[in-house]
Amino acid sequence: EITKGINGLEKIILRQTHGSSVEVYLYGAHVTSWKNDQGEELIFVSRKAIFSPPKPIRGGIPVIFPQFSNLGSLQSHGFARNRLWTIDDNPPPVTSEVPNAVFVDLLLKPTEEDLKIWPHRFEFRLRVTLSRGGDLLLTSCIRNTDADGKPFTFTFAHHTYFSVSNISEVEVIGMKNLDYLDNLKNRTRFTEHTDAITIDSEFDRIYLSTPKKLLLLDHEKRRRFVIRKDGLPDAVVWNPWEARAKTIVDFGEEEYKYMVCVEAAAIGKPVTLKPGEEWNGRLQLSTRH
Numbered sequence: 001e002i003t004k005g006i007n008g009l010e011k012i013i014l015r016q017t018h019g020s021s022v023e024v025y026l027y028g029a030h031v032t033s034w035k036n037d038q039g040e041e042l043i044f045v046s047r048k049a050i051f052s053p054p055k056p057i058r059g060g061i062p063v064i065f066p067q068f069s070n071l072g073s074l075q076s077h078g079f080a081r082n083r084l085w086t087i088d089d090n091p092p093p094v095t096s097e098v099p100n101a102v103f104v105d106l107l108l109k110p111t112e113e114d115l116k117i118w119p120h121r122f123e124f125r126l127r128v129t130l131s132r133g134g135d136l137l138l139t140s141c142i143r144n145t146d147a148d149g150k151p152f153t154f155t156f157a158h159h160t161y162f163s164v165s166n167i168s169e170v171e172v173i174g175m176k177n178l179d180y181l182d183n184l185k186n187r188t189r190f191t192e193h194t195d196a197i198t199i200d201s202e203f204d205r206i207y208l209s210t211p212k213k214l215l216l217l218d219h220e221k222r223r224r225f226v227i228r229k230d231g232l233p234d235a236v237v238w239n240p241w242e243a244r245a246k247t248i249v250d251f252g253e254e255e256y257k258y259m260v261c262v263e264a265a266a267i268g269k270p271v272t273l274k275p276g277e278e279w280n281g282r283l284q285l286s287t288r289h
């Protein structure tokens, strides 16, 4: 179902018979809602989010490509999140892996303007799938379509903003003994010693080469998000906390309490694609198992 969202921007709604749903805007291929069978929202979007290009939408699941943060010469977090994507009306067939799923394929190709800031031809296909059981899957396929034979390199993230009852109730599980780069300390490298990460101040870390399965626990809601990822070795954990939140214009003052970003990413080892080569990434979010 295609409908008009906020400010007339087009969005697609995927629904399953049991009641779960997903909403994705063509602007940024940005998922802004994921609801479970009970109709409960699982994704955080700021009350102050500005649905007006070129400002990226605050919250949801921004697609970060071709550059994470300020790791290169592009604008922070690249440009995929503030481009208008198109729907592929004739998508390649589904793999049997997710039966009875509903999905939409969104495409991004560079415009002549884009080529001036990042001189590489590519095709990015993002498949957004809602499984019968209500899991949200994001599968990315990025291809180097440069005819004149140049490789390109990128970093990537699904910058997922999870909705939580209260940040004090939250644990992130799966990082014990992993190295991380602390964004609050000039990306100095440290080793994580705790198994269950809790957050009680500004937090911004890139965990390197994590397990494929991570957990986000919300004790008050008795909810457990299972994050499964493939081709996305790293994981960013972010909460701006009070002081930094005040500096973000499209973020409510108290809202840091109700969100946490746990991002499936490829940052530590940037991906390089030769002409004709293809890269695949996969993120599966579930609250069931």
Ligand code: TA6
Pocket: 056, 069, 076, 077, 159, 183, 204, 236, 238, 261, 263
């Ligand atoms: O992923 C964490 C991070 O890179 C933080 O450093 C923080 O700035 C956040 O993303 C949001 O970035 P944005 O450009 O959306 O304001």
